[in-house]
Amino acid sequence: MRFLLNLFENNRAWAQRISSEDPDFFSKLSQQQQPEYLWIGCSDARVPANEIVGLLPGELFVHRNVANVVVHTDLNCLSVVQFAIDVLKVKHIIVCGHYGCGGINAVINRSELGLIDNWLRYVEDVYLKYRAPLDAIADPIQRADKLCELNVVEQVENLCRTTVVQNAWKNGQPLAVHGWVYRVDDGILRDLNICLNNANEMPTLHAAARRIVTAT
Numbered sequence: 001m002r003f004l005l006n007l008f009e010n011n012r013a014w015a016q017r018i019s020s021e022d023p024d025f026f027s028k029l030s031q032q033q034q035p036e037y038l039w040i041g042c043s044d045a046r047v048p049a050n051e052i053v054g055l056l057p058g059e060l061f062v063h064r065n066v067a068n069v070v071v072h073t074d075l076n077c078l079s080v081v082q083f084a085i086d087v088l089k090v091k092h093i094i095v096c097g098h099y100g101c102g103g104i105n106a107v108i109n110r111s112e113l114g115l116i117d118n119w120l121r122y123v124e125d126v127y128l129k130y131r132a133p134l135d136a137i138a139d140p141i142q143r144a145d146k147l148c149e150l151n152v153v154e155q156v157e158n159l160c161r162t163t164v165v166q167n168a169w170k171n172g173q174p175l176a177v178h179g180w181v182y183r184v185d186d187g188i189l190r191d192l193n194i195c196l197n198n199a200n201e202m203p204t205l206h207a208a209a210r211r212i213v214t215a216t
């Protein structure tokens, strides 16, 4: 093997460290996965889902894409959500955005980055929806932070409107959907106080958006 030997060395050291703490860890894990949480986050290398929330392999089911977007025609994301809810029976889905997101910044700055611009149109839709309050913010970093938060609200709404989530709630399956934001420059998660346990709580998302828009 000629390439990336350091990664293989890291891997062996990691597996040894875990096995030394719990010799049965990997054999137990190979039997089944029973994560209680699904994480939908950004692909950004600085936002590693498991590490941020201190969870081990097997404890967090994960879907990541640029700017943590949930689109009702994205077969990839929908399949992850459906499998997580119907088969794994996760009890919580966390949509986690992050400040300093390159995808959000590209929309704010109207950058042209190539094919990815088409994906980011979903974030641009969020920007256009809240254009008046966002454009009223003079500081570009504050404006981007606000769009990060509003993007989480919108993606939580998109997730909650999927037939998969709606049916789970209709069938009385315990399932909470949460909206969080992570700050890359201090490593701290921030709860946007978005937590939906059933379809009747959908209007709380509009309150959350209002809260974000009016907060200074």
Ligand code: CO
Pocket: 042, 043, 044, 066, 067, 068, 098, 100, 101, 102, 103, 104
């Ligand atoms: Co990002």
